[in-house]
Amino acid sequence: MIPASDTVPGAPALRIRDLRKTYDNGVQALKGVSLDVLPGDFYALLGPNGAGKSTLIGIVSSLVNKTAGEVSLFGVDLHAQRAAAMRLMGLVPQELNFNFFEKPLDILVNYAGFYGIPRGEALVRAEEELKRALLWDKARTMARTLSGGMKRRLMIARAMMTRPRLLILDEPTAGVDIEIRRGMWQTLKEINAAGTTIILTTHYLEEAESLCRNLAIIDHGVIVEQGPMRALLAKLDVEGFLFDIDGELPRELPQIEGATLHATDDHTLDLDMPRAMDLNRVFAAFEAAGIRVRSMRTKSNRLEELFVRLTGNHAQQAA
Numbered sequence: 511m512i513p514a515s516d517t518v519p520g521a522p523a524l525r526i527r528d529l530r531k532t533y534d535n536g537v538q539a540l541k542g543v544s545l546d547v548l549p550g551d552f553y554a555l556l557g558p559n560g561a562g563k564s565t566l567i568g569i570v571s572s573l574v575n576k577t578a579g580e581v582s583l584f585g586v587d588l589h590a591q592r593a594a595a596m597r598l599m600g601l602v603p604q605e606l607n608f609n610f611f612e613k614p615l616d617i618l619v620n621y622a623g624f625y626g627i628p629r630g631e632a633l634v635r636a637e638e639e640l641k642r643a644l645l646w647d648k649a650r651t652m653a654r655t656l657s658g659g660m661k662r663r664l665m666i667a668r669a670m671m672t673r674p675r676l677l678i679l680d681e682p683t684a685g686v687d688i689e690i691r692r693g694m695w696q697t698l699k700e701i702n703a704a705g706t707t708i709i710l711t712t713h714y715l716e717e718a719e720s721l722c723r724n725l726a727i728i729d730h731g732v733i734v735e736q737g738p739m740r741a742l743l744a745k746l747d748v749e750g751f752l753f754d755i756d757g758e759l760p761r762e763l764p765q766i767e768g769a770t771l772h773a774t775d776d777h778t779l780d781l782d783m784p785r786a787m788d789l790n791r792v793f794a795a796f797e798a799a800g801i802r803v804r805s806m807r808t809k810s811n812r813l814e815e816l817f818v819r820l821t822g823n824h825a826q827q828a829a
């Protein structure tokens with residue numbers, strides 16, 4: 511389908527430079543975002559509500575006009591060669607948007623027809639995609655009778671009909687239960703293993719952790735963290751504890767090498783320390799400073815913790 515001359519060998523699957531978007535109402539949704547997603551990658555775009563994730567995806571999929579910046583897919587400039595760039599990508603929007611009164615097979619074949627794929631070829635692809643989505647036995651039943659999870663998988667199967675080299679999913683698992691989510695992760699892993707680059711936006715840190723090799727965390731239209739998932743998790747090799755203190759805290763808190771300690775209120779101390787560090791050192795330092803610990807507890811989920819730290823307290827996670 512795609513003339514080889516259109517794409518540039520070795521170019522990133524998605525390259526974004528200094529992307530900016532100001533909506534008509536003055537909201538600056540993107541304030542200069544740059545990122546590269548390499549071919550074959552599984553990449554997560556994480557961020558709280560209103561961070562700018564959908565705006566970014568909207569621009570990449572030509573649904574939203576950018577204010578400034580550059581976007582290219584596999585070396586094809588989105589602005590200069592829009593049609594060629596669009597043929598390289600598939601989009602799975604957040605909302606279900608197929609006709610519930612059609613059958614999955616027809617939904618896929620008609621979609622392919624819209625992209626100029628001949629019917630014979632479309633039928634072959636539809637069978638393949640429906641089988642991969644574990645929906646082949648539902649190919650000829652009314653779409654509205656599919657379960658929630660099946661409907662989501664149908665959205666992915668449809669996007670795959672054009673054999674996109676880059677598949678972009680905007681919160682593909684928002685609001686679906688954990689079992690359905692896990693099933694979809696499996697489907698996405700298979701698609702990625704077969705060579706398709708995947709970018710997804712999500713609120714679920716667990717989802718990014720289990721699927722993605724690289725990620726960017728975006729907040730208020732700015733990238734606040736970017737890099738390999740592994741590096742991010744290594745950074746998290748820190749343990750956090752909260753100590754309830756009996757009596758008064760000393761005016762000067764003890765210095766504990768390698769750890770950071772601060773008081774969150776008159777009787778609570780918050781400590782971050784490397785996982786390998788010995789807690790006895792902490793207790794020794796407390797004792798020397800006359801601090802009496804009444805009880806202690808670990809802080810909550812480490813990835814969540816980091817996310818909140820990076821994006822501020824407004825970053826309420828969707829449960």
Ligand SMILES: Nc1ncnc2c1ncn2[C@@H]1O[C@H](COP(=O)(O)OP(=O)(O)OP(=O)(O)O)[C@@H](O)[C@H]1O
Pocket residue numbers: 533534535537538539557558559560561562563564565566
């Ligand atoms: N069409 C629009 N007109 C005006 N402002 C908009 C429009 N779409 C989005 N915004 C604003 O741009 C900012 C970014 O929104 P966007 O939808 O990109 O965030 P998001 O990260 O996808 O959030 P969510 O996780 O809630 O889907 C928000 O302040 C939002 O209110």
Ligand SMILES: [Mg+2]
Pocket residue numbers: 563564565
């Ligand atoms: Mg969104």
